[in-house]
Amino acid sequence: MEQKNDNEYLVLKDLTKIFSDGRGNEVTAVDNISLTIKKGDFVTLLGPSGCGKTTTLRMVAGFELQTYGDITLDNKLINNVAPFDRNMPMVFQSYALFPHLTIFENIAYGLKIRKLSKEVIKNDVAMVSQMVNLVGLENRYPGELSGGQQQRVALARALVLKPEIILFDEPLSNLDAKLRIQTRTEIKRVQQMMGITALYVTHDQSEALSMSDQIVIMNRGEIAQVGSPEEIYNNPNSSFVADFIGNANFIDAKVSEIGSKSITVTVQGNSFEVKKTDEEFSEGEEVALAIKPEAVDISLEPTGFTGKLDVSSFLGSITEYKIEFENSFIIAIHSNTAGQTVKHFKMGEEVYVDFKKEFFRIYKK
């Protein structure tokens, strides 16, 4: 008898998906990924389009048969379980509501298949409608609802089955910015309230950062990094992750000395130390230094580095400066404190740039 282990609730092992067009052309969409998801966690697959995140989700749901590898749910191998027997409701990007059924019938669809009594169906639908704020719309058809309401129906249709795990395929990408923020809080609240494990696919980093317990960053069919939002944001393990999650600035530098805990690099003739990472560097090597926009300071007082202001954009709570630096551009972000005037620079003006050097991370070029 195998022990149930909540730390290993959904396990993907060596999962690979190769698509073939039947004419000998093969595309590896997902390349040998392994992932362990804890029960009750909100896990996000994050990455640019074509990174394999949706294919991974579709393999979990059973819509794609993996070429290699195993999927285990609650210690049971589900490779050969038909998609309609997996009990993992999915919220689709297009919502995929049934246009010929009312909202009530849409939400009740899965319950009817499970042959529940009319009474139970009615109660459950009412409860979920309440929860996602759809009361009063039960007799409408999907075409008569706004995008946000349709999205909530799609969510309700999944939640009503009281699943242990729920799948999301970019569910918010058809909503406008304001509604998106509102809805993601809503999804997170319901997920925590019901204690459901969630596997969530998105390409939106702020969605991933705000909702997830764990973020899985994917790139070209492989997992680039797994970690909590803070870990990933603060310690990206590669220039890809640093770029994708933090919009990092990249600055050319040269390694001048390698110490036991730190590496000394040179930029514009100024030398300073950065933390050592797992990657190996050699003296004299050209490297990339990544730094987040909020760790870049800009002023007219002479400091270490010089640049030329290109554009400054006042964005309300922050101001964003685009600076020409070392034949490339970097972005600096300053918070605008209430009551203080915003620093103004003229376009093309010579400015001094300073970095909070402890935030530098060094990557291979």
Place this chain on the structure above:
Amino acid sequence: MANNKLKRRLNKNSFHQLTSDPALFIGVILILASLVLFIVYPLYAAAKLSLSDDGVFSLSQYQYIFTHSYYSKSIMNSVMLGAIVATLATFVGFVFAFAIAKGGIKGQKFFQPMAILPIISPPFMFALSVILLFGRNGLITAKLLHMDTSGVYGLKGLVIVQVITMYPIAYMTLVGILQAIDPDLETCAMNLGAKRIKTFFTVTLPLALPGIFASWLLVFVGSLTDFGNPIIIGGEFDVLSVRAYLEFTGMGNLPRGAALAMLLLVPTVGVFFIQKYIIKNKAYVTITGKSSRRGSSSVTGVAKIGLFIFTLGVSLFVIMFYVTIISGSFIKLWSVDWSFTLRHFVYAWDVGFTTLKNTLILATISTPITAVLGMIIAFIVVRKSFAGKQILDFLSMLSYAIPGTAVGIGYILAFNKAPFKLSGTAFILIAVYVFRNVPIGVQGGIAALKQISGDIEESSTNLGASTAYTFRKITLPLVRPAFFAGATFAFVRSMTAISAIIFLVSARWNHLTVLILAQTEIMRLGAASVLSFALIVVVMAFIFIIMKLTGLKQSQIFGTTK
């Protein structure tokens, strides 16, 4: 990683669909076999006969046709008629479509049905009307204008009746395209300083051009393959379809008749390919898909009045023809004795009741078969993937491109001897109805299924529904309008068919249209009017019943299928 092992794994995945689904496999084989037997084989039989001389391959029939002006004239005539009718009918159809889609004219409820009404008429009803109105004893020519003329027989009369019969084809092709042109584009052009008329010529018209081209070709082919109108009103003006019929049945010159029918095939198949592979891709480029608002102000007030008068004029003209047929049914002897009578009804009942009953029986049998077969083929083409799928798609659409005359001749040649001895039976007529009309069902089904995103079916599966449950509860209800639209068209076309049917009717199984033709030829115009009237009533009643039973609107039935 061993490459062979990977190949085996991938193969296993793609084979899965056919091997795991024997019903699909058997279905595909049966459908393919029937398409080959009832579409390809008759065509082959006709082509073979036209290309042989005493059993040896020879082009002599074609040589003869092209070197004798008696025959080559009919080719010239057909092409000339087709070009004139295509141009005029496309113009009328465009004005209708523009007035309805962009002009915002008043009385849409009246004009929308008027734009498609001629579609449901018997093939030569308008020819009959024109004879009653403009013929030698015509109400207008002889009675009102006191002319003694037979000028309506020939090119003039043919152009009038074919334009009236076929402008709905142009309208249906164009209205969707005009509606799909984003009004924002027109607004934008005006915003950039173009006057409305300039906007029309620089934005609207160029974007509709692929549709205009498509419509022209469709009407051209329609005119070329039309049999009912030319045989009644063609007079001395000889056209290919009639010549092929007369040669084949009248003169008994089977190879020459077959060769003439084959010549009809050249333009129709050509247009089919242009339609399928060139225009289709072009037409979709114009759809921007963003805004769904209807434009309201793309025409000026004066233009609106002009559009209104034009569409009203055409509509009244069409209504006049219907009124003529109906009154013709009640008038003792047209143009001679105008007194009211019911004797045509009595006579028509005597000669026509059995035929009407049989026509109705055969149409009623073939309609559901056509609709179901069409939907199954569409489902397989859209949702399944296997080798040879393209062949299925192509064959099922091909019969659209074969002129009725060629089908009729092909069926006679193919099915008059063992192992497929069918001539004279009801079965051969049902086969003609089914396989002539199945492309309509397939096309409608494909369009409907493509609109249902795969997500919706997947979502049903994901919520726990089996494939069968999903098909029953999700797919079928969603394609229902397309299904009944296909069925309605199949029924209407079965009831009003003539060009292929006329070769295949027998004493036991006659067809109402053939009977009307016979009555017209012996100048029993009263009886012909009554029978046409009856045919229209049956067709309208069927459409009415379908609309009542299914709760579908007229626009749903006539909007989804072309």
